[in-house]
Amino acid sequence: SQQGEEDPQALSIQEGENATMNCSYKTSINNLQWYRQNSGRGLVHLILIRSNEREKHSGRLRVTLDTSKKSSSLLITASRAADTASYFCATSPTHAGNNRKLIWGLGTSLAVNP
């Protein structure tokens, strides 16, 4: 079963607005990553946040991690039409040890309207 669950499944906003996506997971993790996927293309890594970090920034992206609630959020500020894509979270469970296997959510589909 999927470890990560993104919320909402779909989001439609106007250019210039902020977009917030959430990811919940079930077990303790080493880190959590966010990826973007343009339609039918490969995934592109956006940001990684470790379990001992609470917030991380990269350009217009802000990621928070709340390990007590087992959740993370991705905020895209001042959105652009080019941000239209699906966004996925991926977690690295601590119980995996050296049996590395990322667990993926089903993604949030973001549409930014010009």
Added chain:
Amino acid sequence: KAGVTQTPRYLIKTRGQQVTLSCSPISGHRSVSWYQQTPGQGLQFLFEYFSETQRNKGNFPGRFSGRQFSNSRSEMNVSTLELGDSALYLCASSLHRGVFTGELFFGEGSRLTVL
């Protein structure tokens, strides 16, 4: 530096046939992972190879297999294709394996349609 290259990008097969997909990782990357992506199931982990050895495997039937060559290039094979195997197959490479601490670099994927 060239990215991850997957071939072919698109292919159409019929039920019962078999297919081989290829992935060339970023130069210097020794770990290659394969994923199946479908609208209903999202990204499902198939397997990971490191130094020509399968290190990890997902919950897929034995019809799905793979291998890695000494130059880190990897292939995956699906035999006796079923309609449900229609999907985007993604390959990802990374520098290290073990307790994961870094990012994955994905190829553009191979879109398989089974008729």
